[in-house]
Amino acid sequence: MTTETTKPPLDAPDGVHASDAPPYVDVLQQTDFRLLMAERLTSALAGVGFATLIGYQLYTMTRDPLSLAWLGLIEAVPALLLSLIGGYVADRVNRKRIVLATVAINIFCMLTLMVLARDPERFGLAAIYSVVALFGFATGFFRPASSAFEQQVIPMRQAARGASLTATMWLAGGIAGGPLAGFSIDFLGIPTTYGLIALLMFIAAICFFLIPARPVPPPDADETIWESLRAGVRFVLRNQPLAGSMALDLFAVLFGGAMALLPIFATDILGVGARGLGFLRTAPAIGSLLVMVMATRRPPTNHAGRNLLWCVAGFGVSMIVFGLSRNFVLSLVALFFS
Known part of the structure; x- marks a missing residue:
């Protein structure tokens, strides 16, 4: 009977087995x-x-x-x-x-x-x-x-x-x-x-x-810049799931996003000034970080198309709540869920 010695990978710390390393x-x-x-x-x-x-x-x-x-x-x-x-x-x-x-x-x-x-x-x-x-x-x-x-x-x-x-x-x-x-x-x-x-x-x-x-x-190929651009556009248009998801995200953010209007809400509507504006701008990023952590544990790969539609619908509801809100905390929550 022979025995094998398992060696730690080269990129593991000295004396630390790969399974024991963070x-x-x-x-x-x-x-x-x-x-x-x-x-x-x-x-x-x-x-x-x-x-x-x-x-x-x-x-x-x-x-x-x-x-x-x-x-x-x-x-x-x-x-x-x-x-x-x-x-x-x-x-x-x-x-x-x-x-x-x-x-x-x-x-x-x-x-x-x-x-x-x-x-x-x-x-x-x-x-x-x-x-x-x-x-x-x-x-x-x-x-x-x-x-x-x-x-x-x-x-x-x-x-x-x-x-x-x-x-x-x-x-x-x-x-x-x-x-x-x-x-x-x-x-x-x-x-x-x-x-x-x-x-x-x-x-x-x-x-x-x-x-x-x-x-x-x-x-990969000796293409001119215009040939490369045309190839990229053709690839997107021929890939229906990719083209559809990109178009959905584009129009949802283009017509429903409120980030460009945050200075108006912070100064004239909510009256929270520059400091409040900073917190309004950071709320969506906090929501994105939490969703990213959740996605690493439960990737939303099953029914991806349906999940995307639900996300866009939730984004729209969040923007409606934000647009109607006159309360700073409620506005933060709406942007967080957006």
Whole structure:
């Protein structure tokens, strides 16, 4: 009779068997992954903080809901259109350089907005909108490159655990970013808050810079950018479950979402100011985090289509309750369930 000696994997701590190690210890031991988690956390803090700040600033300047509509349009259109091109570029150009270049542009935008916020009447809305458009331009290239680079940092055998940890860091930043921005606006002022957001972006850039660059995998086919875009559109349209779920989510959020209107509710309807706005913005992220934890224990794979319809219906009811509410706590609960 022979005996076999079971050896711990190379990525387990010395003297610790894989079955005895905590489930995430292997991926957390990697320096590159820890840097990526720190980058995700600080980027989310900065992103949600900026979204909270810019909406509050514009609405308090103008008291005009259309100013928020223009804000969303000017930021979203470049980001959405260029994300298609950004994905093509990220498949062919050094992704680390793309991310660092776009973060540098975003830091420049925050510092410029900090200067503009010191005398907004002198510079006017056009200057602010121009900077926001530049921010949207950079975002269109940042997201595809950052997402693709993340997949290269996390080893394939640890992809599920690594992705869940980075998603948790992103949600944690989303939860904390709104309230921190609200308190900073109230206690430090709008210009200083822009400076703090620029500092968070700089920290994120340092974390990303310390991660060694990965080679860009060769593209599957030598396609032009327009051929690549057409292939992507054809794939979505031919996949009915994917196209249907994307369209349902798009129209539900596009016509039913209230996030862009939160500055109006916080200032004119609920009367809770910048701090209340921060908590309103963070409520959906808390709900998302709890649902993500529940989904890891009971994945909603059975009757997925029916579950999606129920979720959209629940989202609609939550938005109706939020729209009718004049109570801050009830509004928080409605956004939490949205």
